[in-house]
Amino acid sequence: MKTIATCITAALVALSAAVAWSAAPKEGPEGLTDAQIAAIVVAANQADIDAGKVAESKTQNKDVKAFAQQMVADHTSVNKAATELAQKLKLTPEPNATSEKLQKGGEENVAKLKTLQAGKPFDAYYMNHEVYYHKAVLEELDKRLIPGAQNAELKALLVKARPTFEAHLAHAQQVQKDVEKSG
Amino acid sequence: MRVLAAAVIAVSLTVSAAAGAGASHTITIENMQFNPPQLTVHRGDSIVWVNNDLVPHTATADKVFDSGSIAVNASWSYVATKSGQYPYHCTFHPTMKGKITVQ
Numbered sequence: 606m607k608t609i610a611t612c613i614t615a616a617l618v619a620l621s622a623a624v625a626w627s628a629a630p631k632e633g634p635e636g637l638t639d640a641q642i643a644a645i646v647v648a649a650n651q652a653d654i655d656a657g658k659v660a661e662s663k664t665q666n667k668d669v670k671a672f673a674q675q676m677v678a679d680h681t682s683v684n685k686a687a688t689e690l691a692q693k694l695k696l697t698p699e700p701n702a703t704s705e706k707l708q709k710g711g712e713e714n715v716a717k718l719k720t721l722q723a724g725k726p727f728d729a730y731y732m733n734h735e736v737y738y739h740k741a742v743l744e745e746l747d748k749r750l751i752p753g754a755q756n757a758e759l760k761a762l763l764v765k766a767r768p769t770f771e772a773h774l775a776h777a778q779q780v781q782k783d784v785e786k787s788g
Numbered sequence: 789m790r791v792l793a794a795a796v797i798a799v800s801l802t803v804s805a806a807a808g809a810g811a812s813h814t815i816t817i818e819n820m821q822f823n824p825p826q827l828t829v830h831r832g833d834s835i836v837w838v839n840n841d842l843v844p845h846t847a848t849a850d851k852v853f854d855s856g857s858i859a860v861n862a863s864w865s866y867v868a869t870k871s872g873q874y875p876y877h878c879t880f881h882p883t884m885k886g887k888i889t890v891q
Contacts, residue, residue, distance in 0.1 A: 679843040686842050768819040772883045
């Protein structure tokens with residue numbers, strides 16, 4: 606009897622494993638599913654929107670303020686496009702190690718920005734982080750997200766978003782230099 | 789005779805309307821760039837900027853023309869009236885630059 610029960614249990618375990626395996630979304634060569642990529646895109650944009658909101662209200666430098674406002678506007682636009690596409694593709698963004706790291710990094714950055722004194726220390730920290738962040742996102746796009754996306758429309762959206770991040774990086778580097786030179 | 793006169797008037801009106809309208813040119817905004825970045829037009833021509841990007845943009849030549857924010861998938865048109873060279877940019881994104889030459 607025990608043997609039969611063991612057999613049934615083993616069979617059920619095997620069956621559920623098989624079901625779970627077959628139901629698992631297809632992973633790209635980078636080991637990411639489209640649902641995970643969607644979560645990474647949303648987390649990356651949100652982190653920069655949150656930082657931009659702190660910066661636009663706290664900075665006294667007009668170039669930093671214009672940059673921060675632009676980050677809030679553009680990343681909100683990109684997130685809107687990503688969210689609309691995810692809905693169209695019936696893709697529920699799935700949190701994963703990368704999206705969680707981005708979210709945590711974003712929260713730590715915001716917490717730090719809130720403690721800094723308004724003026725040059727704040728502006729320099731915010732701009733340095735923006736340069737670092739846009740470089741990191743571009744690297745992630747090139748190495749994992751664009752090559753990893755399985756759905757053609759998701760891949761096209763990532764390719765289309767890339768020049769925005771590139772232009773932001775150039776803009777951030779310019780403002781970073783101006784802040785360094787300022788008194 | 790009356791019909792003929794009416795037809796002649798109709799034809800001449802059509803011709804003059806076409807001549808007065810000028811040509812229409814399209815500049816596509818995509819990948820954070822104006823495409824084509826440089827464009828030569830004639831006085832009276834119209835230029836339409838179409839924003840195919842993921843974010844809003846502007847086409848701004850200081851003190852000459854300013855589109856204001858062109859939303860995603862929206863467009864803005866401008867009729868070139870004065871000869872000259874007009875460098876313009878996107879006020880939101882300093883890396884985006886273009887030039888219109890009006891002959």
